[in-house]
Amino acid sequence: MNEKTNLADSAYLQLKRDITSGAFKPDDKLLMSHLRDRYEIGTGPMREALSRLVAEHLVTAASQRGFRVAAMSTEELHDIYFARASLEAMIAELAVQKGDDSWEASVIASAHTLSRVEEVENAEQMLSLWDSRHKAFHNAIASGCGSNKLMELRTTMLDQAERYRQLWLRHTVFSPEALADKRNEHKMLIETLLSRDTKKVRTLVFEHMMNPIPIIEDILQEQGLAG
Amino acid sequence: MNEKTNLADSAYLQLKRDITSGAFKPDDKLLMSHLRDRYEIGTGPMREALSRLVAEHLVTAASQRGFRVAAMSTEELHDIYFARASLEAMIAELAVQKGDDSWEASVIASAHTLSRVEEVENAEQMLSLWDSRHKAFHNAIASGCGSNKLMELRTTMLDQAERYRQLWLRHTVFSPEALADKRNEHKMLIETLLSRDTKKVRTLVFEHMMNPIPIIEDILQEQGLAG
């Protein structure tokens, strides 16, 4: 079952990556001729890729005026993070109610794997390894909720948060204190999950998800992306 | 500020309506030549419209094999309605916490408007009027949550539920008993909202949103759409 892929698909993936990684800046004009050169593709498939990203709110479209990278702002930062924290807290609560033994095991396993990110030479490698394992950890928790659609909504929010989250990530991973804080939060989170105290899980997850906001806000100010 | 619109936009809107209204059935092949004829449009813009609907999960795409209307199933019915009920309950809880006087007023106003859907001749008109006012009522409640992103997630789920909801709608609006039940549920809901009992609001909204499931399940069976 090798999933084939057409040009629109690959342009979609590349452009999405280029936007979340910052290769294209917020509010940048996405010039069709430039995109065609960059991704070696015709206008047709390119517009398909853009249309999908418009649906995901990473790109905006104005008829007859083409496409732009969606803007960033502290306002949107708060909106996205609040919605995401609320959703994640609710999903965690459900996971605690529904999760079985194998769920507990997968949470503990992914937490352990995350705690072992240290003996890496390259700083950038460290960043991406911690990021992927951190995501895997929170993903393991959420997976217990038992709802595909809620998991899809969660992915939607994660995609929209990604550009903001990247700012936070560098700050956190390269700061031993911040990293230690996270370790503690995760430890406390696991204890609470295992205790099955749903109410406490909800507030703890909510707060854990809201913590990055002030940090990101500062970085947005510094970089003049505050909008 | 007259929002201009291109062919892809209008094809997107028309096709979306045609899918949710049942003009195209679940799992139908969406033949490009047919779509081009129907919407009087070339392949380019048509594919843009389809790409957006793929992102919204109303259409599925298989590379080199074109597009299909997303299937329906009792499994998906449960998944969508559970996620939607959970989300709506959470949003209602937030609305109760944050909503001000004008929010209360708009909820009561839209409930009143809904209760006055009666003196209409045409049955189909009655259906669409009750539907839009019912939506407006629940929208008024949710609007109090104060989060654009949560409202967007809510719209996402509403769109995905729409085909299932249409089945329930006919059943409910054309049954005096079912309609009376809804009236009571709404009355009780408003009382609880005004009492600001957040916990009760949450469970009440959740149950209200889950009620249609068995009815829709039956209709899916009858129509052989159970998948």
Place this chain on the structure above:
DNA sequence: TTTGCAAAAAATATCTACATTTTTATATAA
């Protein structure tokens, strides 16, 4: 000179028509 406006030119977005590639259906032979 500088500013404002209008017309022309350039750049860009959008759409269609057609060419190419891939899948699906049909026919034929083992």
Place this chain on the structure above:
DNA sequence: TTATATAAAAATGTAGATATTTTTTGCAAA
């Protein structure tokens, strides 16, 4: 029947035509 070859249908992609927006230029008035 089953497998293989052939034909038809369909999806995908590109190039170029058309329409719209933006920029530049030219000119007149302050």
